[in-house]
Amino acid sequence: MNRISGLPRMLAVAIIGALSITALAQSNPYDKFRNREYSNKGYLSEADELKLAEQVHQELLKQFRLVEDRSLNNYINSLGQRIARRSQRPNLPWRFYVVDDKSINAFATLGGRVYVHTGLLAATRSEAQLASVLGHEIGHIVGRHGLENVKRSQKYGTLAGIATVAGAILGGQTGAGIGELAGNMIAGGYLMKHSRDAEREADFLGLYNLRDAGYNTGGMVEMFEILQRVSQSSPNALGSILASHPPASERAANTRREISEHLRGSDQRGERDSSEFERVKPSAPASSKPPRKVRPRN
Numbered sequence: 495m496n497r498i499s500g501l502p503r504m505l506a507v508a509i510i511g512a513l514s515i516t517a518l519a520q521s522n523p524y525d526k527f528r529n530r531e532y533s534n535k536g537y538l539s540e541a542d543e544l545k546l547a548e549q550v551h552q553e554l555l556k557q558f559r560l561v562e563d564r565s566l567n568n569y570i571n572s573l574g575q576r577i578a579r580r581s582q583r584p585n586l587p588w589r590f591y592v593v594d595d596k597s598i599n600a601f602a603t604l605g606g607r608v609y610v611h612t613g614l615l616a617a618t619r620s621e622a623q624l625a626s627v628l629g630h631e632i633g634h635i636v637g638r639h640g641l642e643n644v645k646r647s648q649k650y651g652t653l654a655g656i657a658t659v660a661g662a663i664l665g666g667q668t669g670a671g672i673g674e675l676a677g678n679m680i681a682g683g684y685l686m687k688h689s690r691d692a693e694r695e696a697d698f699l700g701l702y703n704l705r706d707a708g709y710n711t712g713g714m715v716e717m718f719e720i721l722q723r724v725s726q727s728s729p730n731a732l733g734s735i736l737a738s739h740p741p742a743s744e745r746a747a748n749t750r751r752e753i754s755e756h757l758r759g760s761d762q763r764g765e766r767d768s769s770e771f772e773r774v775k776p777s778a779p780a781s782s783k784p785p786r787k788v789r790p791r792n
Protein backbone atom coordinates (compact mmCIF):
# COMPACT_ATOMS: atom_id res chain seq x y z
CA MET A 495 0.00 0.00 0.00
CA ASN A 496 2.78 2.30 0.96
CA ARG A 497 4.63 1.61 -2.25
CA ILE A 498 1.54 2.42 -4.35
CA SER A 499 0.81 5.72 -2.58
CA GLY A 500 4.51 6.47 -2.33
CA LEU A 501 5.06 6.60 -6.09
CA PRO A 502 2.57 9.37 -6.86
CA ARG A 503 3.96 11.28 -3.89
CA MET A 504 7.50 10.99 -5.23
CA LEU A 505 6.31 12.05 -8.65
CA ALA A 506 4.55 15.03 -7.16
CA VAL A 507 7.66 16.01 -5.21
CA ALA A 508 9.75 15.68 -8.38
CA ILE A 509 7.30 17.77 -10.43
CA ILE A 510 7.05 20.48 -7.77
CA GLY A 511 10.85 20.49 -7.51
CA ALA A 512 11.23 20.89 -11.26
CA LEU A 513 8.67 23.69 -11.32
CA SER A 514 10.50 25.51 -8.52
CA ILE A 515 13.80 25.24 -10.35
CA THR A 516 12.14 26.60 -13.51
CA ALA A 517 10.69 29.51 -11.53
CA LEU A 518 14.08 30.27 -9.97
CA ALA A 519 15.80 30.12 -13.33
CA GLN A 520 13.39 32.65 -14.85
CA SER A 521 15.10 35.94 -15.36
CA ASN A 522 13.88 39.07 -13.68
CA PRO A 523 11.24 40.52 -16.06
CA TYR A 524 12.74 43.96 -15.53
CA ASP A 525 16.21 42.96 -16.75
CA LYS A 526 15.44 43.96 -20.33
CA PHE A 527 14.69 47.54 -19.22
CA ARG A 528 17.89 48.01 -17.22
CA ASN A 529 20.26 50.74 -18.47
CA ARG A 530 18.00 51.69 -21.38
CA GLU A 531 18.67 55.08 -22.92
CA TYR A 532 15.60 57.12 -23.82
CA SER A 533 15.17 59.84 -26.42
CA ASN A 534 12.70 61.12 -29.03
CA LYS A 535 14.85 59.66 -31.80
CA GLY A 536 12.56 57.85 -34.24
CA TYR A 537 9.48 59.65 -32.87
CA LEU A 538 8.00 63.14 -33.08
CA SER A 539 10.47 65.77 -31.85
CA GLU A 540 9.95 66.94 -28.30
CA ALA A 541 8.62 70.30 -29.53
CA ASP A 542 6.01 68.51 -31.68
CA GLU A 543 5.23 66.09 -28.87
CA LEU A 544 4.38 69.11 -26.67
CA LYS A 545 2.11 70.56 -29.37
CA LEU A 546 0.27 67.26 -29.75
CA ALA A 547 0.02 66.93 -25.94
CA GLU A 548 -1.79 70.28 -25.81
CA GLN A 549 -4.20 69.26 -28.59
CA VAL A 550 -4.92 65.99 -26.82
CA HIS A 551 -5.49 67.90 -23.57
CA GLN A 552 -8.03 70.17 -25.26
CA GLU A 553 -9.84 67.08 -26.54
CA LEU A 554 -9.81 65.48 -23.10
CA LEU A 555 -11.38 68.63 -21.63
CA LYS A 556 -14.39 67.99 -23.86
CA GLN A 557 -14.79 64.50 -22.46
CA PHE A 558 -13.73 64.77 -18.82
CA ARG A 559 -14.38 67.08 -15.93
CA LEU A 560 -11.29 68.31 -14.15
CA VAL A 561 -11.46 69.03 -10.44
CA GLU A 562 -10.96 72.71 -9.72
CA ASP A 563 -9.83 72.50 -6.13
CA ARG A 564 -6.83 74.76 -5.80
CA SER A 565 -5.27 73.01 -2.81
CA LEU A 566 -5.74 69.57 -4.36
CA ASN A 567 -4.34 70.72 -7.71
CA ASN A 568 -1.36 72.39 -6.04
CA TYR A 569 -0.73 69.28 -4.02
CA ILE A 570 -0.87 66.87 -6.98
CA ASN A 571 1.33 69.16 -9.02
CA SER A 572 4.01 69.57 -6.38
CA LEU A 573 4.01 65.82 -5.68
CA GLY A 574 4.19 65.05 -9.40
CA GLN A 575 6.92 67.62 -10.02
CA ARG A 576 8.98 66.20 -7.17
CA ILE A 577 8.95 62.76 -8.79
CA ALA A 578 9.23 63.93 -12.40
CA ARG A 579 12.29 66.08 -11.67
CA ARG A 580 14.09 62.91 -10.64
CA SER A 581 13.01 61.06 -13.80
CA GLN A 582 14.90 60.82 -17.06
CA ARG A 583 12.91 63.72 -18.53
CA PRO A 584 13.40 66.27 -15.75
CA ASN A 585 13.02 69.33 -17.97
CA LEU A 586 9.61 68.67 -19.55
CA PRO A 587 6.83 71.11 -18.62
CA TRP A 588 5.14 68.49 -16.40
CA ARG A 589 1.45 69.03 -15.61
CA PHE A 590 -0.66 66.89 -13.29
CA TYR A 591 -4.46 67.00 -13.38
CA VAL A 592 -7.24 65.50 -11.27
CA VAL A 593 -10.15 64.07 -13.28
CA ASP A 594 -13.53 64.06 -11.56
CA ASP A 595 -14.31 60.37 -11.98
CA LYS A 596 -14.98 57.74 -9.33
CA SER A 597 -13.32 54.86 -11.18
CA ILE A 598 -9.82 53.93 -10.01
CA ASN A 599 -7.67 55.12 -12.86
CA ALA A 600 -4.74 57.24 -13.94
CA PHE A 601 -3.12 57.83 -17.30
CA ALA A 602 -0.45 59.79 -19.11
CA THR A 603 -0.65 61.14 -22.63
CA LEU A 604 2.42 62.90 -24.04
CA GLY A 605 4.86 65.65 -23.20
CA GLY A 606 4.55 65.50 -19.41
CA ARG A 607 0.73 65.45 -19.05
CA VAL A 608 -0.52 63.11 -16.32
CA TYR A 609 -4.13 62.62 -15.22
CA VAL A 610 -5.33 61.02 -11.97
CA HIS A 611 -8.97 60.13 -11.25
CA THR A 612 -10.53 61.16 -7.94
CA GLY A 613 -11.44 57.46 -7.50
CA LEU A 614 -7.77 56.57 -7.43
CA LEU A 615 -7.01 59.31 -4.92
CA ALA A 616 -9.78 57.97 -2.73
CA ALA A 617 -8.37 54.44 -2.93
CA THR A 618 -4.87 55.42 -1.77
CA ARG A 619 -3.93 55.31 1.88
CA SER A 620 -0.54 57.03 1.84
CA GLU A 621 1.45 59.53 -0.17
CA ALA A 622 4.00 56.84 -1.11
CA GLN A 623 1.19 54.79 -2.69
CA LEU A 624 -0.04 57.78 -4.68
CA ALA A 625 3.55 58.67 -5.61
CA SER A 626 3.99 55.15 -7.02
CA VAL A 627 1.08 55.71 -9.41
CA LEU A 628 2.50 59.05 -10.54
CA GLY A 629 5.90 57.38 -10.93
CA HIS A 630 4.34 54.76 -13.21
CA GLU A 631 2.61 57.40 -15.36
CA ILE A 632 5.83 59.44 -15.55
CA GLY A 633 7.48 56.17 -16.63
CA HIS A 634 5.12 55.96 -19.63
CA ILE A 635 6.23 59.43 -20.73
CA VAL A 636 9.92 58.68 -20.16
CA GLY A 637 9.53 55.40 -22.09
CA ARG A 638 7.86 57.31 -25.00
CA HIS A 639 4.97 54.84 -24.87
CA GLY A 640 2.39 57.35 -26.13
CA LEU A 641 4.73 58.35 -28.95
CA GLU A 642 5.22 54.67 -29.77
CA ASN A 643 1.44 54.28 -30.05
CA VAL A 644 1.21 57.28 -32.37
CA LYS A 645 3.96 55.77 -34.49
CA ARG A 646 2.39 52.30 -34.52
CA SER A 647 -0.99 53.74 -35.52
CA GLN A 648 0.72 55.45 -38.43
CA LYS A 649 2.62 52.34 -39.45
CA TYR A 650 -0.31 49.96 -39.43
CA GLY A 651 -2.89 52.49 -40.47
CA THR A 652 -5.09 51.63 -37.49
CA LEU A 653 -6.23 55.21 -37.51
CA ALA A 654 -6.52 57.05 -40.75
CA GLY A 655 -5.31 60.55 -40.22
CA ILE A 656 -2.61 59.99 -37.63
CA ALA A 657 -0.05 60.74 -40.30
CA THR A 658 -2.02 63.87 -41.11
CA VAL A 659 -1.95 64.89 -37.46
CA ALA A 660 1.79 64.47 -37.29
CA GLY A 661 2.23 66.20 -40.65
CA ALA A 662 0.01 69.11 -39.69
CA ILE A 663 1.78 69.56 -36.39
CA LEU A 664 5.14 69.46 -38.08
CA GLY A 665 3.82 72.01 -40.54
CA GLY A 666 2.91 74.31 -37.67
CA GLN A 667 -0.84 74.15 -38.24
CA THR A 668 -3.13 74.25 -35.26
CA GLY A 669 -6.53 74.28 -36.91
CA ALA A 670 -9.68 72.53 -35.66
CA GLY A 671 -8.89 69.53 -37.87
CA ILE A 672 -5.96 68.53 -35.72
CA GLY A 673 -8.09 68.79 -32.62
CA GLU A 674 -10.65 66.51 -34.22
CA LEU A 675 -7.99 63.97 -35.10
CA ALA A 676 -6.49 64.17 -31.63
CA GLY A 677 -10.03 63.48 -30.40
CA ASN A 678 -10.29 60.38 -32.59
CA MET A 679 -7.00 59.19 -31.19
CA ILE A 680 -8.39 59.48 -27.66
CA ALA A 681 -11.81 58.08 -28.52
CA GLY A 682 -10.21 55.12 -30.28
CA GLY A 683 -8.05 54.51 -27.24
CA TYR A 684 -4.92 54.41 -29.38
CA LEU A 685 -2.83 56.77 -27.32
CA MET A 686 -3.06 55.11 -23.90
CA LYS A 687 -3.37 51.47 -24.91
CA HIS A 688 0.10 50.15 -24.16
CA SER A 689 1.55 46.69 -24.51
CA ARG A 690 1.95 44.69 -21.31
CA ASP A 691 5.70 45.04 -21.67
CA ALA A 692 5.35 48.83 -21.85
CA GLU A 693 3.31 48.60 -18.63
CA ARG A 694 6.07 46.54 -16.99
CA GLU A 695 8.62 49.10 -18.13
CA ALA A 696 6.50 51.91 -16.61
CA ASP A 697 6.34 49.93 -13.35
CA PHE A 698 10.11 49.47 -13.44
CA LEU A 699 10.79 53.17 -14.16
CA GLY A 700 8.15 54.19 -11.63
CA LEU A 701 9.74 52.15 -8.87
CA TYR A 702 13.08 53.91 -9.39
CA ASN A 703 11.32 57.29 -9.67
CA LEU A 704 9.71 56.56 -6.31
CA ARG A 705 13.00 55.61 -4.67
CA ASP A 706 14.88 58.57 -6.20
CA ALA A 707 12.22 61.01 -4.96
CA GLY A 708 12.85 59.76 -1.42
CA TYR A 709 9.82 57.52 -0.93
CA ASN A 710 9.52 54.12 0.67
CA THR A 711 9.30 51.71 -2.26
CA GLY A 712 6.91 49.53 -0.26
CA GLY A 713 4.30 52.10 -1.29
CA MET A 714 4.26 50.60 -4.79
CA VAL A 715 3.77 47.06 -3.51
CA GLU A 716 0.93 48.31 -1.28
CA MET A 717 -0.70 50.10 -4.21
CA PHE A 718 -0.73 46.89 -6.25
CA GLU A 719 -2.16 45.02 -3.26
CA ILE A 720 -4.96 47.60 -3.11
CA LEU A 721 -5.61 47.15 -6.84
CA GLN A 722 -5.55 43.38 -6.38
CA ARG A 723 -8.18 43.57 -3.62
CA VAL A 724 -10.37 45.91 -5.68
CA SER A 725 -10.09 43.71 -8.78
CA GLN A 726 -11.35 40.77 -6.71
CA SER A 727 -14.07 42.54 -4.73
CA SER A 728 -15.38 45.12 -7.21
CA PRO A 729 -13.69 44.85 -10.61
CA ASN A 730 -16.06 47.42 -12.09
CA ALA A 731 -14.45 50.07 -9.89
CA LEU A 732 -11.25 49.77 -11.91
CA GLY A 733 -10.98 52.16 -14.82
CA SER A 734 -10.57 50.61 -18.24
CA ILE A 735 -6.96 51.70 -18.49
CA LEU A 736 -5.85 50.17 -15.21
CA ALA A 737 -7.92 47.07 -15.91
CA SER A 738 -5.88 46.44 -19.07
CA HIS A 739 -2.57 46.42 -17.20
CA PRO A 740 -0.90 43.12 -16.21
CA PRO A 741 -2.67 41.52 -13.22
CA ALA A 742 -1.97 43.43 -10.00
CA SER A 743 -0.67 40.21 -8.41
CA GLU A 744 2.03 39.98 -11.08
CA ARG A 745 2.88 43.66 -10.70
CA ALA A 746 3.23 43.27 -6.93
CA ALA A 747 5.42 40.17 -7.36
CA ASN A 748 7.67 41.91 -9.92
CA THR A 749 8.05 44.90 -7.60
CA ARG A 750 8.86 42.73 -4.58
CA ARG A 751 11.44 40.83 -6.61
CA GLU A 752 13.10 44.01 -7.90
CA ILE A 753 13.28 45.41 -4.37
CA SER A 754 14.81 42.23 -2.97
CA GLU A 755 17.30 41.82 -5.84
CA HIS A 756 18.30 45.42 -6.56
CA LEU A 757 16.83 47.82 -4.01
CA ARG A 758 17.21 45.90 -0.78
CA GLY A 759 16.14 47.92 2.25
CA SER A 760 14.40 50.62 0.16
CA ASP A 761 11.08 49.39 1.56
CA GLN A 762 12.38 49.94 5.09
CA ARG A 763 13.29 53.61 4.67
CA GLY A 764 12.06 56.73 2.92
CA GLU A 765 8.87 58.71 3.29
CA ARG A 766 5.51 57.05 3.53
CA ASP A 767 3.15 59.88 4.18
CA SER A 768 2.83 63.63 4.63
CA SER A 769 0.56 65.94 6.55
CA GLU A 770 -0.33 67.53 3.21
CA PHE A 771 -1.63 64.19 1.87
CA GLU A 772 -3.71 63.72 5.00
CA ARG A 773 -5.04 67.27 4.76
CA VAL A 774 -5.90 67.22 1.06
CA LYS A 775 -6.96 63.60 0.67
CA PRO A 776 -10.38 63.75 2.41
CA SER A 777 -11.49 66.46 0.02
CA ALA A 778 -10.47 64.36 -2.97
CA PRO A 779 -13.49 62.14 -3.66
CA ALA A 780 -15.62 64.05 -6.10
CA SER A 781 -18.63 62.04 -5.01
CA SER A 782 -18.86 64.23 -1.92
CA LYS A 783 -18.84 67.42 -3.96
CA PRO A 784 -21.08 68.84 -6.63
CA PRO A 785 -19.45 68.21 -10.00
CA ARG A 786 -17.92 71.24 -11.65
CA LYS A 787 -17.69 71.17 -15.38
CA VAL A 788 -14.60 72.60 -16.99
CA ARG A 789 -15.39 73.75 -20.48
CA PRO A 790 -12.78 73.67 -23.20
CA ARG A 791 -11.34 77.08 -23.81
CA ASN A 792 -11.65 77.13 -27.58
Ligand SMILES: [Zn+2]
Pocket residue numbers: 630634688693696739
Ligand atom coordinates in the same frame (compact mmCIF):
# COMPACT_ATOMS: atom_id res chain seq x y z
ZN1 LIG B 1 0.25 52.15 -17.31
